[in-house]
Amino acid sequence: MWAIASGIEGNLAAYEAVVADLKKSRQEVENFYLLGDIIGPTAESNRLVKRIQQPRNGEPIPLVCQGWWEEQILILHTLGRTGEPTELIDRYGIDMTKTLWDAIDSTTLKWVQSLEFGFAELDCFLIHGSSVDVSDELTPTTDPIQMLDKLSRMEANQLFCGRSGLAFEYKIESGSLTSQVQTLDTLSAPTPTVLSPRRIVGVGSVGRIEGKASYTLYYPGSNKLEFKTVRYGAKKGFG
């Protein structure tokens, strides 16, 4: 069984709730993926990162990849793939550059720099956004041909992502297309391409909604998914 989560955004209590929920499960967690947005613009992110780096007895060791917030802090420190924090400013305003800068300490920054971009395991690819861009937000309403393209780029049948923060299974059940190519010297016969089923899974968000953490379980043996929601904090008992 794999546990796949994303979007903790520095919310330590939410992370603890997910880890506690996993402990209650009778099944061993073979892989525990955290698909980016571990940090957020809060100093609690530093404590969260330390917590992630030091799993307790019986807890699975997280496999962590970079997400959007991680990319933003790298850009601010001129360590990112683009030069300017344009997207950060567009979404949250210029003040956010200072908030994020002040929140994340150098130890956390160094940790962020060491993170993978994504993971490939079996026929799955796990990443925060997509292989094209960490900002790529795949949602239940994304065009099917776009979804298919994201899968094709990684030659994967399944893509697990977290950018949208939503929990969903987007299954391309079947597809077909006919292609014909004419060159200077040849004209091919029309050739059909038939698609086998494949899917994109939004794994939810652990820390985005206060009091309610969502994550995903995947069973490689049966190829089944399970979307999990854990309530935590003072409002827990009120559902």
Next chain:
Amino acid sequence: MKIAVMSCIHGNYEALNAVLSDIDRQKADRIFCLGDLVGYGPHPNAVVEMIRSMDIPTVQGCWDEDIVEGLNACECSYPSILAEKRGKAAHEWTNDQIQPEVREYLAQLPLSLREENLCFVHGSPHNQHEYLMPEINAFTALERVMATGADVLFCGHTHIPYVRTLDAGQLAVKVQQPEGTSTKQFTAPLKQIINAGSVGEPRHGRPNATYVIYDTDDKLTTLREVEYDYQLTCQAIIDKGLPAIFAWRLAQGLEYAERAEDPTHVCER
């Protein structure tokens, strides 16, 4: 209406002249150019001046971008050290030759052009460096056309002309969320990718220039191959101090320096 689309002239003035004469004979109504006006060939300024003087709508190619930005193309585009060295030598020579107004012209070229249901790019809609080879996955090809919103996508960059017709596309999708399930059927109308080949640096095994003519009325495409006196270009390559191997390779119908084989390579610069 007949439109002529050409690409990848690469400073080969002799080839360009021959193509323009052929376009005249074919009585095309409009001409479009998909970039890479300069790079490797011996007459970059003359080529640009010709395109400008005829007011041919042109998109910026990867070589044009490199000359403007002062970059040396992405290293991962070259599959060998030898090709990379030859590419760099060509870049340095071209950079040295380009006149200021030519550089300014290349800098203001758009990345894409749109004309009704036709879209014009150099490499792909996503990137000037992406090769849309005729054998890429059909759904990937479909995505590239659909990303433009057009029915026909004209591209260059690969230097081998082709027409790819994508038809009867359909996808069945089921979306499950905690709040419910929905299904949808997606169908795509007929789409085409038309690659204009290369005027000045062929890769199809013959030294002739290639371009395409598209008829917007009957939606038919003609792939044109035009002979020209390539020995004049070969001689100019040598006279102007470009690597002599370029002259030999042009005469064989080979590209000056090999390119990456990865069809959907996207530069990470």
Next chain:
Amino acid sequence: MDRHPIYLVTGPCGSGKTTWIHQQLITSTEPSAYICLGADATPIDLTYLTATCPHVKPISAGASWTQLAEIQPLYVEVAPQLDLASLQLPVSIESCQRIAIVPKGLIESEYHDWATQTLISEVTEKNATLTASPRWGLTGEVLDPASLNVFWDELIQGAYGSVARAKGIFEIVDGRSFYFSFGIGYPDLTYFELPLPPGLTGRPTRFSGLEVVGDKLQAQVIMETLQDCGLDDNALAYYQDQIRSQLSTELPAEVLI
């Protein structure tokens, strides 16, 4: 003790002397010796023969090879520049088997008069030459395989002059050594890995180089192009380090070089 045969093998450059000697050696498992006489001695042939025929002992021209001839067959490749009539041998020439490899179309020659056996090769007369062929020493150079392939294709297709025969030994980035051979009239282009230990610690010291028989060869351009195919020190160090790391995770420790 029976004397083992001494084979004297001569013929124009590019006619196929080494090829014939190799054919004899590869089909035999008995220890043999090989020596090349003449200023034309090419390490390419020596390296190629000894790497592919481990039972063959190479002998330098100055060594006392007559004693070796007492105990094993000896193949003596005689460079075409040497005057056959005044060939200095420590044994009587009548005691040697004298093989001439001659190209097609060469009906009469000094080779025909001299030899006890004349073999017609597949090479035509115009593609063989009596003059020394240019050669380029590449010892210490490590080439990028993709570049080498491009260069070799250009070379044999005439980009650097008309080529009748070309042979080379090249070191590539993963530490392997390759033998390349091309000849008009020869069977298809040959290239294969020489059975030598991988060289992954700095620049190799074993021989590599190129020899070409042809017309209007652009020697300087060939040399410059070969240099352009080579890795600089930094790139070489980087790739060798990568390969050594990869090998160390794949192989048991005792197999590491």
